[in-house]
Amino acid sequence: MIPLQYTSIGLLIAKVLTVIGLILYAIYAGIMFRQEQLMSKVLADKSEGVLRILTLTHFGAALFVVVLALIIL
């Protein structure tokens, strides 16, 4: 049987590491969104609006998971 204080310390470490990992992923998603914006200046094409929405949705979802992790973990 694992003592209770070790379990709670372990869970706290797991929570901190999970949130850090999710924040790093959200930064990556933000970079992807920004890069899409920059690349659309290189090539101006009508179909890029769809990509803008998709990268923004991805970034928003990544931020949402960070918030969700802070709430439920």
Added chain:
Amino acid sequence: MNLFTAFAKSPKNLRFETQEKNEVVVLFLRQHIVTLVPWILLSVLMVFAPTILFPLLIKLLSTAFPVPVGYVIIGTFFWYIATFGFMMSKFLYWFFNIFIVTNERIVDIDFVNLLYKDIAETQLERVQDISYSTRGLIGTTFNYGDVVIQTAGEMPNFAFERVPKPNEVADIISDTAKLKMKKEI
């Protein structure tokens, strides 16, 4: 032009960053759409993986210590967002790797990764030799291959890799270059 256009002759409503006022896009190219298939298949596997892998993983971990429900929820959310992110990054890589031939020059735009892009260009009068190759069963079946453009002087050669209709691409570049030379004479 749509999101999946890989070959377009004289496309309308298309402009690129360094395009001059009197410059007209003659040919627009991306890698053949078939080159997307490997990562699309991988993405499909990634989409279905949690239904098989997650119960096994949770069962395995639960023997050592109980996995809190919150981690299962966050893990599942994150998996699907990361899968979507993987698909997006692969698609953006394909979408922004572009070859453009105008009535003045050849432009090669490379989106190497999220933090690095590379734009190379050469004037049409510098074009010396154009060759193309179609390799393998898939390349022959779907008619895609590499087009290599040798340029004069110390300029690096241009390689359009895995583009659709390489023979037609070589013809168009050759004709456009000849036309440019005639105009200058």
